[in-house]
Amino acid sequence: MSEILDPEKREKRKGRGFSRRGFMQGIGVTGAVAPALLPEQAQAQTPPGVMGPGPVAITLNINGKPMKATVEPRETLLDTLRNQLDITGAKRVCDRGTCGACSVLVNGKVSYACSILAIDAQGKQITTIEGFAMSGGKPHAVVQAFVNNDAQQCGYCTPGFVVASKAFLDHNPNPTYEQVKDGLGGNLCRCGTYVGVRKAVLEAAKMMKGGSNA
Amino acid sequence: MPNYSWPPMASRKVMGQRLSRTDGIEKASGRAKYNSDLNKPGMLHAVLLTSPYAHAKVKSIDTSAAEKHTGVAAVRVIAPAGTEIQWAGWEVAVVAANTELAARDAVKKIKIEYDMLPHVVVENDLKKVKTRAKPAGEQLEGDPDQAFKEADVTLEGNYGIPTLTHCCLEPHGQVIGWGADGKVEFNPSTQSVTSIRGDLARLLNIPATDIHVHQDHIGGGFGSKFQPDRWGIEAAQLSKAAGGKPVKLFLDRATELMIAGCRPSGFLNVKLGAKKDGTLTAWQSESWASGGIGGGGSPPIPYVFTKVPNRRQNHTAVSLNTAPIRAWRAPNHQQASYLTCAPLEDLAAKLKMDPLELFLKNANLTQREDTYVRQLKKAAELSDWKKLWHPRGDSGKGPIKRGLGIGVNTWGGAGHDSTARTTIHPDGTVEVELGSQDLGTGTRTIIAQVAAETLGLRVPDIRVKIGDTNYPPSGTSGGSTTVGGVTSSTRKATVNALDKLLAEVAGGLGAPADQLEAVDGKIQVKGNAAKSLTWKAACQKLGVKTVSETGSNVPREAAKEGLNTGGVGGVQIADVSVDVETGVVKMNKLVAVQDIGLVVNPKTAESQVFGACIMSICGALMEERIMDELTGRMLNADMEFYKLAGIKDIGEIVVHFEIDELNDKRGVIGLGEPPAIGGIAAISNAVANAIGTRVPTVPMTPMNVLDTLSGRKS
Numbered sequence: 001m002s003e004i005l006d007p008e009k010r011e012k013r014k015g016r017g018f019s020r021r022g023f024m025q026g027i028g029v030t031g032a033v034a035p036a037l038l039p040e041q042a043q044a045q046t047p048p049g050v051m052g053p054g055p056v057a058i059t060l061n062i063n064g065k066p067m068k069a070t071v072e073p074r075e076t077l078l079d080t081l082r083n084q085l086d087i088t089g090a091k092r093v094c095d096r097g098t099c100g101a102c103s104v105l106v107n108g109k110v111s112y113a114c115s116i117l118a119i120d121a122q123g124k125q126i127t128t129i130e131g132f133a134m135s136g137g138k139p140h141a142v143v144q145a146f147v148n149n150d151a152q153q154c155g156y157c158t159p160g161f162v163v164a165s166k167a168f169l170d171h172n173p174n175p176t177y178e179q180v181k182d183g184l185g186g187n188l189c190r191c192g193t194y195v196g197v198r199k200a201v202l203e204a205a206k207m208m209k210g211g212s213n214a
Numbered sequence: 215m216p217n218y219s220w221p222p223m224a225s226r227k228v229m230g231q232r233l234s235r236t237d238g239i240e241k242a243s244g245r246a247k248y249n250s251d252l253n254k255p256g257m258l259h260a261v262l263l264t265s266p267y268a269h270a271k272v273k274s275i276d277t278s279a280a281e282k283h284t285g286v287a288a289v290r291v292i293a294p295a296g297t298e299i300q301w302a303g304w305e306v307a308v309v310a311a312n313t314e315l316a317a318r319d320a321v322k323k324i325k326i327e328y329d330m331l332p333h334v335v336v337e338n339d340l341k342k343v344k345t346r347a348k349p350a351g352e353q354l355e356g357d358p359d360q361a362f363k364e365a366d367v368t369l370e371g372n373y374g375i376p377t378l379t380h381c382c383l384e385p386h387g388q389v390i391g392w393g394a395d396g397k398v399e400f401n402p403s404t405q406s407v408t409s410i411r412g413d414l415a416r417l418l419n420i421p422a423t424d425i426h427v428h429q430d431h432i433g434g435g436f437g438s439k440f441q442p443d444r445w446g447i448e449a450a451q452l453s454k455a456a457g458g459k460p461v462k463l464f465l466d467r468a469t470e471l472m473i474a475g476c477r478p479s480g481f482l483n484v485k486l487g488a489k490k491d492g493t494l495t496a497w498q499s500e501s502w503a504s505g506g507i508g509g510g511g512s513p514p515i516p517y518v519f520t521k522v523p524n525r526r527q528n529h530t531a532v533s534l535n536t537a538p539i540r541a542w543r544a545p546n547h548q549q550a551s552y553l554t555c556a557p558l559e560d561l562a563a564k565l566k567m568d569p570l571e572l573f574l575k576n577a578n579l580t581q582r583e584d585t586y587v588r589q590l591k592k593a594a595e596l597s598d599w600k601k602l603w604h605p606r607g608d609s610g611k612g613p614i615k616r617g618l619g620i621g622v623n624t625w626g627g628a629g630h631d632s633t634a635r636t637t638i639h640p641d642g643t644v645e646v647e648l649g650s651q652d653l654g655t656g657t658r659t660i661i662a663q664v665a666a667e668t669l670g671l672r673v674p675d676i677r678v679k680i681g682d683t684n685y686p687p688s689g690t691s692g693g694s695t696t697v698g699g700v701t702s703s704t705r706k707a708t709v710n711a712l713d714k715l716l717a718e719v720a721g722g723l724g725a726p727a728d729q730l731e732a733v734d735g736k737i738q739v740k741g742n743a744a745k746s747l748t749w750k751a752a753c754q755k756l757g758v759k760t761v762s763e764t765g766s767n768v769p770r771e772a773a774k775e776g777l778n779t780g781g782v783g784g785v786q787i788a789d790v791s792v793d794v795e796t797g798v799v800k801m802n803k804l805v806a807v808q809d810i811g812l813v814v815n816p817k818t819a820e821s822q823v824f825g826a827c828i829m830s831i832c833g834a835l836m837e838e839r840i841m842d843e844l845t846g847r848m849l850n851a852d853m854e855f856y857k858l859a860g861i862k863d864i865g866e867i868v869v870h871f872e873i874d875e876l877n878d879k880r881g882v883i884g885l886g887e888p889p890a891i892g893g894i895a896a897i898s899n900a901v902a903n904a905i906g907t908r909v910p911t912v913p914m915t916p917m918n919v920l921d922t923l924s925g926r927k928s
Binding site: 072074075079082083086088089090091092093094095096098099101128129130133134139140142143144146147148150151152153154155156157158159162180181182184185187188189190191192193194195196197198 | 234235237238239241242243244245246247248250251253259313314315381382383384385431432433434435436466467653654655817818820821824825826827828829852853854858859860861862864867
């Protein structure tokens with residue numbers, strides 16, 4: 001059972017500090033639990049333009065295309081991508097902003113899709129790995145470098161790493177080895193592919209400068 | 215009888231090459247579909263309700279409100295009234311609904327009353343577990359009492375290594391449909407595509423032939439994904455109850471960490487006896503471990519140095535109200551390596567001896583003396599041991615203390631039962647099919663390399679098809695048995711298929727089939743490239759026929775055939791820096807010298823060792839399942855507090871293989887397990903060498919290190 005579903009655990013969690021995600025999901029759950037704010041109060045206080053609490057039709061700009069979905073306000077961008085739009089490169093692993101397996105770009109910035117509500121993603125440019133990994137049948141430099149350096153094993157964390165690496169290189173085209181280690185600190189791998197990832201990011205930086213895939 | 219033996223090392227063109235994995239682009243581009251990625255038409259989402267209590271009896275359970283919840287298609291009670299819950303996270307009920315959110319909401323409407331029962335979830339103090347302890351009986355070898363009397367030096371110590379969870383990034387689960395026609399379409403996340411079908415058939419009481427299993431990729435297993443599990447059975451039943459709609463049920467992260475696999479703990483009180491020169495003469499130990507309610511977890515100690523002449527050992531299994539253990543990458547070996555190498559290093563410190571010398575001195579107590587002596591020396595060279603090692607306690611100024619330490623490993627790794635089918639089509643296409651799976655080790659790639667080598671082709675010419683029960687049966691991917699199994703079966707199937715093809719074209723080339731060979735994309739008369747057909751032209755001679763042959767790895771025959779064997783040793787040396795003001799241990803370097811047989815792909819083989827070393831770093835410094843004595847629950851069932859190493863935490867990793875003719879002749883040997891064994895011991899020993907005292911338990915978190923330094927017991 002998820003911690004969010006368990007009132008006792010959530011009580012304990014409150015003591016540990018505020019959780020945006022737990023709070024948001026608590027708001028959406030009526031009746032069964034005692035959220036910090038009752039839904040009625042939340043509604044009474046909500047300014048015009050706020051959506052919900054029932055399912056709402058939204059349009060998201062994903063990989064340059066408008067895509068329609070009907071979501072509950074508590075639904076994450078990650079679950080909308082995976083469950084409704086069948087865009088599954090971003091993975092659900094920790095589901096609370098720790099591991100980076102769900103990394104996507106929001107307005108060019110690498111973000112955890114598990115920690116963004118779908119309704120909050122409206123009007124933003126969302127780029128998933130599907131949006132840049134292959135173009136004209138050719139892999140992006142980061143993808144190719146991950147393959148060349150065997151920077152993946154089971155591969156479940158890999159799309160998140162590739163997205164984070166691309167965003168990192170977009171902002172740091174000439175990284176040092178030390179910068180790569182800092183820049184990719186927001187992603188976790190269980191198989192232990194970090195040695196390959198370090199080399200891959202450095203190689204991709206070179207390839208991108210060479211114009212092979214910018 | 216065809217000759218299946220591997221082509222000589224020097225003449226291989228595809229095997230032994232550092233090739234990139236064939237499914238690399240698919241995975242790195244996010245296009246690879248894991249079964250947890252599947253969205254099928256009409257698919258329902260299922261959510262489990264699990265017990266918050268570690269030990270309780272279900273008094274009543276009422277699912278009526280959940281059944282009425284909008285979107286709910288089926289509800290099942292797993293633990294009816296009267297069920298005795300034995301661990302927190304025990305599956306109690308399950309709901310399938312048209313959306314995941316609806317299923318989650320419905321689960322909250324299930325009302326359960328429990329009668330609480332007393333629980334035990336912590337075992338670091340054997341006296342406290344009382345009736346939960348089950349002594350296994352004394353093992354005695356030689357005369358330890360006399361040996362301790364005669365020993366020049368004795369050492370006593372206490373050590374502990376905690377329970378870890380597998381924490382697979384793709385959680386356990388499946389998409390499953392059980393149609394009205396009785397057919398089951400099963401898409402699990404599994405390490406055993408072939409055997410999971412039979413296991414599910416038995417559990418659902420239906421013929422195995424009514425079940426079809428398919429899996430393209432698996433997001434991590436590490437020994438925890440062999441069985442259909444309770445959630446597999448329940449998802450099947452939900453599907454049936456919902457008229458055959460496919461049901462998706464993958465565990466959420468907390469449940470994954472609580473119940474989907476863990477490694478047993480290990481605790482040790484030990485006394486060693488030795489001569490002045492470091493020769494071990496006696497071992498006396500009291501050890502205990504828990505693997506959950508059934509006890510379990512008995513580390514083979516003394517590890518590697520098995521021939522200590524005088525031994526008295528008492529092991530106790532402790533039953534806890536925690537979820538059961540599952541096989542963990544080298545079951546019991548990490549614990550055993552740590553619980554042996556740490557006291558050995560402490561003994562060396564007491565003798566004021568270089569531990570490298572002590573390990574070398576006692577290499578004759580191992581099963582492979584020459585290997586360990588060679589490896590210890592090589593690892594010492596690669597870690598700059600002579601220059602960097604110092605007697606215990608870095609005497610340098612400042613808070614950063616540096617140290618080096620050693621750990622050892624051993625493993626089997628011979629190939630499992632496996633059958634492959636190689637099909638050659640008239641257009642030259644080659645398919646190799648096996649009911650196997652690629653855990654991320656590069657199984658697809660090495661199968662293609664073996665087939666290409668055998669047929670004189672290149673890797674892109676081979677279509678490898680795995681992960682489906684329509685293909686010939688292949689073994690479970692556990693125990694580092696896959697590479698030996700699938701390479702051998704692929705070799706045999708492909709030799710058999712090639713022989714058939716050669717028989718078809720022999721007439722046209724004017725030579726008997728046994729005088730033909732497949733090299734460089736041609737079929738030619740041996741040694742005579744002038745008398746040849748291109749591969750395509752040769753295959754065209756098949757007309758409308760295809761050649762399709764199977765071949766099997768039979769474990770008891772494999773060594774005779776020279777295709778695969780088992781039995782390796784390895785040595786790891788860690789180089790760490792410890793900040794004695796903050797307690798933070800930083801990895802400088804981890805050297806892994808690994809015994810190995812025939813290497814099919816050095817690139818993916820190296821990745822296995824890198825990963826194993828990183829997993830050891832996690833285990834040595836970060837990972838630990840923390841149970842709350844009061845509530846009986848796991849306190850860190852998430853990835854913030856169940857810590858894994860990040861890209862910055864691992865230092866430099868140096869891998870050394872002994873790839874040579876002599877090792878090559880041993881055939882293929884599995885590599886996933888052995889390098890994951892010795893790292894924890896090496897890192898613990900390095901920390902002791904740095905700070906001058908033993909941190910007696912892992913993980914060596916900052917708190918644990920500071921507690922040790924200040925004389926507190928953590």
